[in-house]
Amino acid sequence: MADNSAGKVLLVDDSAQVRAVIRDTLKDVFPVFVEADDGLTAIKAFVEERPGFIITDIEMPSINGYRFISTIRNMDDGRDVPIVMLSGNKDSLKKKLTGFNLGASDFLIKPFEREELLARVKSLLRMRHLMDELKEKNALLEKLAVTDDLTGLPNRRHFFETVREQLALGLRHNLKLACMLMDIDHFKAINDTWGHVAGDDVLRKIGALLASCKREGEILARFGGEEFIICLFNTDSENALRAAERFRALVKTYDFSSVYYPSIKVTVSIGLAVYPQGALISIDDLIKAADKAMYASKVAGRDRVTLHEWSAPPPATDKAPIIDK
Ligand SMILES: [Mg+2]
Numbered sequence: 001m002a003d004n005s006a007g008k009v010l011l012v013d014d015s016a017q018v019r020a021v022i023r024d025t026l027k028d029v030f031p032v033f034v035e036a037d038d039g040l041t042a043i044k045a046f047v048e049e050r051p052g053f054i055i056t057d058i059e060m061p062s063i064n065g066y067r068f069i070s071t072i073r074n075m076d077d078g079r080d081v082p083i084v085m086l087s088g089n090k091d092s093l094k095k096k097l098t099g100f101n102l103g104a105s106d107f108l109i110k111p112f113e114r115e116e117l118l119a120r121v122k123s124l125l126r127m128r129h130l131m132d133e134l135k136e137k138n139a140l141l142e143k144l145a146v147t148d149d150l151t152g153l154p155n156r157r158h159f160f161e162t163v164r165e166q167l168a169l170g171l172r173h174n175l176k177l178a179c180m181l182m183d184i185d186h187f188k189a190i191n192d193t194w195g196h197v198a199g200d201d202v203l204r205k206i207g208a209l210l211a212s213c214k215r216e217g218e219i220l221a222r223f224g225g226e227e228f229i230i231c232l233f234n235t236d237s238e239n240a241l242r243a244a245e246r247f248r249a250l251v252k253t254y255d256f257s258s259v260y261y262p263s264i265k266v267t268v269s270i271g272l273a274v275y276p277q278g279a280l281i282s283i284d285d286l287i288k289a290a291d292k293a294m295y296a297s298k299v300a301g302r303d304r305v306t307l308h309e310w311s312a313p314p315p316a317t318d319k320a321p322i323i324d325k
Contacts, residue, residue: 008032008049012042012056012068013086018110022055025114029121039063043071050077053125058087058095066102073103080131082124084117086110148222150200151207159221163231163283166219167275177275178232178240179283181290182210182247185267185302187226194261201260206251206268213250229287237274237307244270244305252303267303269294274307 009030011019014037023033034049036042040062046054054072058065065085072078084106085099096107106120146158154162169175184190184206191199203226210228214220223229230247232240248270257263271294273286293308300306 008034008051009053009055010034010036010042010045010049010051012036012039012054012060012065014038014057014060018057018086021114022117025117026121029118029125037061039065039068039071042068046072046075046078052081052128053121054081054083055121056083056085058085058099066098069099069102069104080128082106082128084108084120084124086112148207151204151222153207153211153228154219154221156221156223159219159223159229159231160283162219166231166233167283175233176235177286178235178237178243179273179275179286179290180230180232180240180244180247181223181271181287181294182228182230182268183270183294183298184226185269185298190261190264190266194264198258198260201258202256202264202266205254205256205258206266209250209254210247213247229290235274237272240272240274241305241307244272248303248305269297269302270305271295271297272305272307 007030009026009032011022011033012035013019013022016037019035019037026033030053034045034051036045038061042054042056043063045051056065056068060068063071065087069083069085072081072083082105083103085096085104086108087095087099087110089109092109099107105124108117108120146154146161148155166175167177184202187199187202190202203222206228207222210220210230214230217233219231221229230243232243235243248268251266251268254266255263256266271290271292273289273293275281275286289308289310293306297304297306
């Protein structure tokens, strides 16, 4: 069973006798039976008990089986739950069609053969199981598509998607946004001296360090080889500088000792650009500015933070604001 609710079945029938037969037939399939003798009670039971399977009569007092099914199918949690309908054999074709149109998964005419009910229920459960597996796989694929393999951080693609949303919001709400680009100093030397396993280890450790120290709402991603990027929201340049200094000092004082290399010192150069600065700019421009500032940090001796100073409004750009390669 995929989850707890999958072992729970909701039996809806105004006949206690029919419910007893169903219970007996399916006692080896479902560990838990929830019962209701009319549609209204059944809706309440569905909401409270979250069963993973429903067997329902059509002709019942208060709310009948049709209305019960359409109510369930209109609920978020009720869209996928298998529903078997039961009905007397009068007008069975019409009832069957109505039931299927409302979202029933299967239909049985009373009186039914126990073996047939059992077989149909098992077949629906198999299908449900396959669907659950598919959903899980899709969720995993979606996660993998936006996750950096090595560090487990969001990747560049996820960064652009999220920042684009935030930037759109920011434009509407006059939000301030700071972009911090961080590059590990002399990373090539680490790889050359201690090997790529050591280099990967440093990247993983910095990723974990940044992830544990970033504040809620900040967007952190591995941007490229040895580059990390962080977006801070609602931040002016003073606060952004303070945050950048905090990250720089964190990396510098972190104990990177490892089985792959002796205790080594790792530092980062950081470039910072703050938005908005007079003119509206794109994310591309903001990152470009942060990159320039980061380069200035390198030139000035590394292990430092540089804030990009906008000398003039950045040139207007007519290309799409987001690149993602
Ligand atoms: Mg009935």
